[in-house]
Amino acid sequence: MLVFIIRRLNLFFFTMLLLTLLTFSLSFLFPGDPLVNLSGQINATPQQLEQLKLAYKSDQGIMQQYFAYLSHLAEGDLGLSMASQTQITSEIINLLPATIELSLIALMLAMFVGIPLGFVAAVNHKKAADNVILSVAMLGYSVPVFWLGLVAILVFSIQLGWFPSAGQLSLVYEIEHVTGIQFIDILLSDSVYKWQAFRDASAHIVLPACVVATAPATIFIRLARSSMLAVLETHYIKAARAKGLTFRQIIFRHAVRNSLLQIIRHIGLQFANLVTIAMITEVIFSWPGIGRWLIESIYQRDYTGIQSGLLVLSTFIFIVHIVTDFIYAALNPLAREHNHGTS
Amino acid sequence: MMKSKVSRPLTRIKQFYMLSVLLLLLSGCYGDDKGSLSANSVIYCAEGSPESFNPQTVTSGTTIDAVSYQLYDRLISFQTKDNEIGPSLAKSWHVTRDGKMITFYLRKGVSFHQTDYFTPTRPLNADDVLFSFNRLLDPAHGFHHVSGGKYPFFQSVGFSSLVEDIEKINDYTVRFKLSRADSSFLANLATDFAVILSAEYAQQLAAEDNHQKIDLQPIGTGPYKFKEYRVGSLIRYYRHENYWRDQVAIEQLVYDITPSKTARLTKLLANECDVIAYPVAHEKITEHPNLTLEAVTSFNVSYLGFNTQKPPFDNKLVRQAIAYAINKQAIIEAIYFGHAEVAKSLLPGSSWAHDESISGHGFSIDKAKALLAQAGYPDGLTMDIWALPVQRAYNPNALTTAKLIQADLQQIGVTVNIVSNYEWSTFSRLLARGEHQAVLLGWSADHPDPDNFFTPILSCASMNTGNNRAFWCDPAFDGFLYQSLQTTNTRERKKYYAQALRILSEEVPLLPIAHSRRYQARHKNVQGQLLHPFGGIDFSGVSKN
Numbered sequence: 001m002l003v004f005i006i007r008r009l010n011l012f013f014f015t016m017l018l019l020t021l022l023t024f025s026l027s028f029l030f031p032g033d034p035l036v037n038l039s040g041q042i043n044a045t046p047q048q049l050e051q052l053k054l055a056y057k058s059d060q061g062i063m064q065q066y067f068a069y070l071s072h073l074a075e076g077d078l079g080l081s082m083a084s085q086t087q088i089t090s091e092i093i094n095l096l097p098a099t100i101e102l103s104l105i106a107l108m109l110a111m112f113v114g115i116p117l118g119f120v121a122a123v124n125h126k127k128a129a130d131n132v133i134l135s136v137a138m139l140g141y142s143v144p145v146f147w148l149g150l151v152a153i154l155v156f157s158i159q160l161g162w163f164p165s166a167g168q169l170s171l172v173y174e175i176e177h178v179t180g181i182q183f184i185d186i187l188l189s190d191s192v193y194k195w196q197a198f199r200d201a202s203a204h205i206v207l208p209a210c211v212v213a214t215a216p217a218t219i220f221i222r223l224a225r226s227s228m229l230a231v232l233e234t235h236y237i238k239a240a241r242a243k244g245l246t247f248r249q250i251i252f253r254h255a256v257r258n259s260l261l262q263i264i265r266h267i268g269l270q271f272a273n274l275v276t277i278a279m280i281t282e283v284i285f286s287w288p289g290i291g292r293w294l295i296e297s298i299y300q301r302d303y304t305g306i307q308s309g310l311l312v313l314s315t316f317i318f319i320v321h322i323v324t325d326f327i328y329a330a331l332n333p334l335a336r337e338h339n340h341g342t343s
Numbered sequence: 344m345m346k347s348k349v350s351r352p353l354t355r356i357k358q359f360y361m362l363s364v365l366l367l368l369l370s371g372c373y374g375d376d377k378g379s380l381s382a383n384s385v386i387y388c389a390e391g392s393p394e395s396f397n398p399q400t401v402t403s404g405t406t407i408d409a410v411s412y413q414l415y416d417r418l419i420s421f422q423t424k425d426n427e428i429g430p431s432l433a434k435s436w437h438v439t440r441d442g443k444m445i446t447f448y449l450r451k452g453v454s455f456h457q458t459d460y461f462t463p464t465r466p467l468n469a470d471d472v473l474f475s476f477n478r479l480l481d482p483a484h485g486f487h488h489v490s491g492g493k494y495p496f497f498q499s500v501g502f503s504s505l506v507e508d509i510e511k512i513n514d515y516t517v518r519f520k521l522s523r524a525d526s527s528f529l530a531n532l533a534t535d536f537a538v539i540l541s542a543e544y545a546q547q548l549a550a551e552d553n554h555q556k557i558d559l560q561p562i563g564t565g566p567y568k569f570k571e572y573r574v575g576s577l578i579r580y581y582r583h584e585n586y587w588r589d590q591v592a593i594e595q596l597v598y599d600i601t602p603s604k605t606a607r608l609t610k611l612l613a614n615e616c617d618v619i620a621y622p623v624a625h626e627k628i629t630e631h632p633n634l635t636l637e638a639v640t641s642f643n644v645s646y647l648g649f650n651t652q653k654p655p656f657d658n659k660l661v662r663q664a665i666a667y668a669i670n671k672q673a674i675i676e677a678i679y680f681g682h683a684e685v686a687k688s689l690l691p692g693s694s695w696a697h698d699e700s701i702s703g704h705g706f707s708i709d710k711a712k713a714l715l716a717q718a719g720y721p722d723g724l725t726m727d728i729w730a731l732p733v734q735r736a737y738n739p740n741a742l743t744t745a746k747l748i749q750a751d752l753q754q755i756g757v758t759v760n761i762v763s764n765y766e767w768s769t770f771s772r773l774l775a776r777g778e779h780q781a782v783l784l785g786w787s788a789d790h791p792d793p794d795n796f797f798t799p800i801l802s803c804a805s806m807n808t809g810n811n812r813a814f815w816c817d818p819a820f821d822g823f824l825y826q827s828l829q830t831t832n833t834r835e836r837k838k839y840y841a842q843a844l845r846i847l848s849e850e851v852p853l854l855p856i857a858h859s860r861r862y863q864a865r866h867k868n869v870q871g872q873l874l875h876p877f878g879g880i881d882f883s884g885v886s887k888n
Contacts, residue, residue, distance in 0.1 A: 157613035165613040172384040
């Protein structure tokens with residue numbers, strides 16, 4: 001296990017290095033002065049410019065510049081946003097939790113809907129239920145997310161008026177920003193309207209979470225189905241059947257657990273996909289997350305914002321990958337050996 | 344034994360599902376019950392972020408909407424009914440016979456906002472008035488240069504050359520000494536810009552050496568007090584408990600900053616905004632049972648100006664002929680989609696100086712043809728029309744307006760060349776030099792005093808600065824404007840302006856086309872008048888049921 005962890009951390013380290021190299025080179029590839037692109041200070045006075053040159057070592061060699069950049073990153077200094085001239089780090093700290101919240105809830109939703117449906121399909125292999133579930137999954141997978149989001153707003157917000165169409169919480173509630181995760185902040189707040197706010201926040205997250213969850217849910221359906229089918233083919237299931245266990249006993253005691261193990265591996269992989277979908281969904285539902293912010297930065301040619309946004313999002317996704325790898329390895333000793341060897 | 348083991352995971356999964364379904368249902372129960380916070384709050388979806396929280400320092404409509412009437416009061420204010428000037432923080436005022444000394448008697452017991460950053464120790468008095476005006480008049484004042492030292496509205500009306508001195512007679516009496524009589528002075532004091540700030544708060548900030556805060560964390564006497572502002576996202580106000588006028592009915596006022604037009608409409612339909620600014624899809628709103636669409640005619644005018652120094656428009660008859668030949672109603676339909684009223688004179692119908700007896704020029708091809716022949720152009724003529732190259736509230740599409748006019752004038756044998764290839768700054772520079780023959784332009788007033796329509800656009804003085812795009816100077820007309828400014832008697836002033844309007848109707852230095860309207864949509868449960876024909880939106884009288 002230790003070797004496994006070290007290998008993963010090693011991989012993490014080098015990937016991060018490559019990532020920072022990429023974002024660092026972006027400041028040279030974007031139009032304009034690389035120093036301005038890095039620091040985001042567009043209206044710097046000559047004195048400030050001198051200080052920046054010193055801080056980013058821009059009169060020295062490219063390696064020194066890169067290390068200066070790395071040391072800024074290590075200090076948590078991502079520069080100023082070119083569009084709003086505020087610290088990007090503080091903006092990201094404000095926005096990233098909202099994206100994490102949305103992605104996690106969508107992931108849960110996708111798992112709790114997708115995986116059981118996949119099992120049901122596998123158990124009813126080549127029967128009507130299997131076909132129906134598979135077709136629904138195919139449909140859900142093919143629908144473009146922005147279209148789904150707009151239709152959801154049209155139907156559930158405008159026509160039926162069940163759910164709000166934008167934002168994280170109605171603006172009438174004044175909730176102090178502590179963790180950034182809205183639900184936790186609401187529970188921590190001492191507002192008398194706490195429970196109203198909680199209900200309002202729940203209503204706000206339903207539509208975006210369902211929209212984000214649709215595509216991963218369909219993937220989980222197919223994953224769960226094939227993994228269950230594979231498990232049902234294995235010898236120990238056959239042995240259990242030969243021992244005379246009933247079908248239900250076989251499914252719930254042996255098959256579900258073993259097929260879940262296979263799925264956990266894919267959750268991490270799905271997460272990158274999920275965050276991409278969440279970014280688009282954030283734009284549609286005006287969700288105050290980092291995805292919307294990043295897309296706005298692209299519109300506004302906020303180069304510092306684009307660089308830092310990319311860096312932070314990729315790091316986040318990468319960390320999730322590694323964590324799921326760890327969980328999988330912890331649950332399945334065989335995987336440790338396996339991953340240690342070839343993959 | 345065996346059986347129970349098997350069913351355990353099942354029940355667990357079942358339990359889990361029931362719990363999630365329950366949670367989903369719970370979150371689905373979304374609605375407004377009485378006594379909830381949203382029943383006591385109004386959310387206004389605004390089109391942009393304010394630049395400052397002090398309307399003295401900016402003139403943008405977005406800022407005025409967000410700030411002026413919510414946070415502050417003025418010495419005097421325009422009455423909603425007839426736009427005449429009435430008391431506000433000053434309970435009465437007195438103007439000397441020569442019009443040069445104006446004394447204001449302040450209301451007692453008016454309290455400033457108490458917030459988490461400032462606790463007032465005294466009610467409003469003369470010091471606050473002195474502070475508010477000296478700040479913008481006196482370049483040596485400690486707060487003059489705080490937000491860049493620019494007070495655009497006051498600078499544009501020449502406030503500093505008009506006001507010689509402001510004197511504190513006693514704690515509740517302030518006297519303004521003017522260098523000359525000017526009856527638009529009172530109207531200027533009643534605008535959205537002439538707000539009263541707290542001198543005590545300024546003192547506190549000066550002691551902390553934190554001057555900038557005065558325009559960012561505002562303190563006023565208005566119906567709401569400042570709580571929170573997140574750029575590009577929201578402004579939060581709470582009710583001012585000790586407001587000197589009627590207690591405000593709602594507890595909280597939130598500005599949800601939503602720049603996208605369609606997003607504002609969606610939020611209105613989805614119940615997330617109570618009121619929205621500048622709505623689109625008017626039909627959809629009027630059809631909806633829970634929504635109302637309101638409109639108020641703005642204090643603006645779009646016009647076709649003739650260069651009266653250049654042939655053929657040095658001939659009054661030609662100008663009249665053109666005036667009769669243009670179908671204004673068609674322009675209203677095509678350019679404003681009906682969201683404007685036909686301009687009969689320079690003044691909008693809601694101005695107190697508007698005179699019903701002046702009906703302007705109707706649409707009559709025959710009259711136009713006759714006048715043109717009389718002017719010596721029986722076979723028609725050729726002219727240029729310069730169309731303003733930018734979009735303005737008073738004219739959203741000048742080029743198309745020019746094309747419609749071109750088609751209209753074709754019928755009386757006038758060939759129109761449309762000039763629209765200049766960029767705005769070149770365009771206005773060439774106009775000021777008088778290189779045009781005719782131009783499509785307009786004007787938005789800063790306050791409802793009619794003088795704001797006449798002097799800047801058509802006086803001899805403005806001809807010299809090039810602002811008078813008609814290059815028209817009529818001593819008789821100027822005389823009426825001057826006489827009207829000399830008196831504060833509204834009835835007399837109205838008479839003078841009626842004379843001036845009659846001259847315009849006869850001489851046609853410019854042809855008024857339209858007064859556009861400002862729109863707003865809201866839920867029917869939000870009550871109270873919010874829109875004024877000039878300037879900003881006012882939430883002091885709003886209530887929700």
